Amino acid sequence: MAQVIQASELTLHDVKEKFNLQRVEDEQFFPEWQNDLPQATDAEKQWLDRVKANFLYLAEYPMHEEIVKMVVLSPLLSLANFYSYPFRPVAEKPVEIVFEDEAETLRGRIDVLVLHQTLWITVIEAKRKQLNVLEGIPQALFYMMNRPTIREPLFGFITNGSEFVYLKLMQQDSPRYGLSRLFSLINPGNDLYTVLGVLKRLGEVVNSTKR
Template identity: 50%
Template sequence: MVRAIPASNLFLEYLQEKFNLQRTYNDQFFTEWSTNLPELSNLEKQTLDRVKSNYLHLTESRPMIESLVQMVVLSPLLDLAGFYQPPFKVEAEVPVQISIEDEDEVVQGRIDVLMLRNQLWLLAIESKRGGLSLEPAMPQALAYMLANPATEKPAFGFITNGSNFIFLKLSKQGTPQYAYSYEFTLRRGNEDFYNVLSILKRLGQLILQ
C-alpha cells in the first residue's frame, strides 16, 4: 500500500533523510540572487510602488489569503519580469508527485504557479501562515523542485506571502544541494522590493541562456 504524504506537511529533516538533500554553505553556489542584477526603469519602480501601496492598504483590515497574494503581488511581479511573454509559459495548480526509492511512499502536492522550462518554481502562501516567516514553506518548495525531471541545470524557487520573499536554488547533480537568499520584505523599504524584481528578471535571463 503506497502512502501519500502532502508536500505542505513536510519538514526539511524528512527531505534530508529520504532524498539526501543537503544545504550548502558555499557562497559561490547561489550568486544569482546578488550579482549582475539588471537595473530597473523608473516606470518599473513606480509600478512596484503602486503594488506595495495596494498590498499595505489591503492588509490593514485582514491577512491576505493566498489568492489575493497571487493577484495583488505575485502576478504584477511576473508581468514586470516578462514571464507572461514568449518564450515563457505559465501553468498554475500543477500536480507534483515524487516517489521514494525502495519505499512505499510518495510526496504529493500542487504548485501554485509553475514557470515552465523546468527551472523556475513559484509558491505563494497565505500571509497568516507561519506569521511573517517563510521558513515553513521551504520544505514544500524544495520538494517541488526535487520533482524537476531535468538534472543538468539548477532549479530556482521563489516563495512569497505577499510582503516577504525568499529565493532558492537546487542542484540535483550528484548529491542534491540547495541554498537560499536572505529574506526580502516590502515593509523594509523600496530597495528591497526593487531587488525582488531585479532578481526575477536575472533568473529569467539565465533560464533563456
Template identity: 50%
Template sequence: MVEVIQAHNVSLAYLEARFGLQQTEGEDFFIEWFETLPEITDIEKQYLDRVKTNFMRLVKHPPILENAVKMVVLSPLLDLAGFYREPFFLTTEESLEIVLEDEEEIIRGRIDVLVIKEKLWLLVIESKRASFSILAAIPQALAYMLGNHNPDKPVFGCVTNGEDFQFIKLIKQDKPKYALSDKFTLSKRENELYQVLRILRKLSQSLS
C-alpha cells in the same frame, strides 16, 4: 502499504533523510540572486511602489488569502520580469507526485506557479497567505523542486507570502544541494520589491 504524504507537511529533516538533501553556504553556488543584477526604470519603481501600497492596504483587512497575494503582488512581478512572454510558459496548480525509490511513500501536492521553457522546469513559486511564515514554506517548495525530471539543470524557487520573499536554487546532480538568498520584506521603509524584480529579471534573462 504506500503512504501518501502531502507536500505541505514535509520538513527539511525529512527531505534530508529521504533524498540526501544538503544546504550549502558557499556564495559561488547561488550567485544569480546578487551578482550583476539588471537595473529597473523609474517608471517600474513607481509601479512597484503602487504594488506595495496595494498590498499594505490589504493587510489592514485580514485574512489575506493566497489568491490575493498572487493577484496583487506576484502577478505584476512576473509580468515585469518577462515570464508571461516567450520563450516561457506558465502553469498554475500543477499536480505533482514524487514516488520514493522504495515505493513505500509518495509525496503529493500542487505547485502554485511553475515556469517552464520547452518542458524544462525553470522556476517554482510557492505562494502563501500573508499570515504564513515563508520559513515553513521552504520545505514544501524544495519538495516540488526535487520532483523536477531534468536533474542535469538547476531549478530555482521562490517562496512568498506577499510581504516576504526568498529565493532558492537546487541542483540535483549526485546528492541534491540547495542554497537560499537573503530574505526581502515589504515591512522595511525601502521598497524591496525593487530587488525582487531585479532578481526575477536576472533569472528570466539568464534562463531565456
C-alpha cells in the same frame, strides 16, 4: 498500500532526509541573486511602489492566498516577462513522487509553475500572509526535486506577499540547495526593486543555458 503524505505536511528535515539534500552556505554557490542584477526603470519603480502600497493597505485585513497572487505575484511576473515567450506559467500542477522502497507516495500541488519549454524554471509557492515565508521552503524543494532533468540548476521563488526568498537547487553529484537573503516589504525603501531584478536575472540565466 503506499502511505500518502501531503507535501504541505513535510518539514525541511523530512525533505532533506528523503532526497539526501544538503544546504550550501557558501555565497559563491548562488551568485545569481547578487550579481549583475538588472536595475528597475523609473516606470517599474513607480509600479512596484504602487504594488507595495496596495499590499500594505490590504494587509490590514484578512487576506486569502489568491489575493496575494493577484496583488503581488502577477505584477512581478509580468514585469519580469514571465508571461511572454519562451516562458509559460502553468498553475495548480499536481506533483507526485513515489518512494517504492519505503512504500510511500508524496503528493503536492504547485501554486504557480513557470515553464521554459518542457523544463521547470521557477517554482512559486504562494503562502497566506499569516505564515512565515520560510515555511514554504520544504514544499518548494519537494516540487523542485521532481524536475525532469538534473543537468541544469533550478531556481525557486517563495513569497507570502510581504516576504520573499529565492532558492537554487543543483542535483549533479549530490543534491544541494542555497538560499538568498530574505526580502521584505516591511523593510525601509522597497525591496521589490531587487526582487524584480533577481527574477529578471534568473530569466536571463535560464535562457542562456537553454540555447
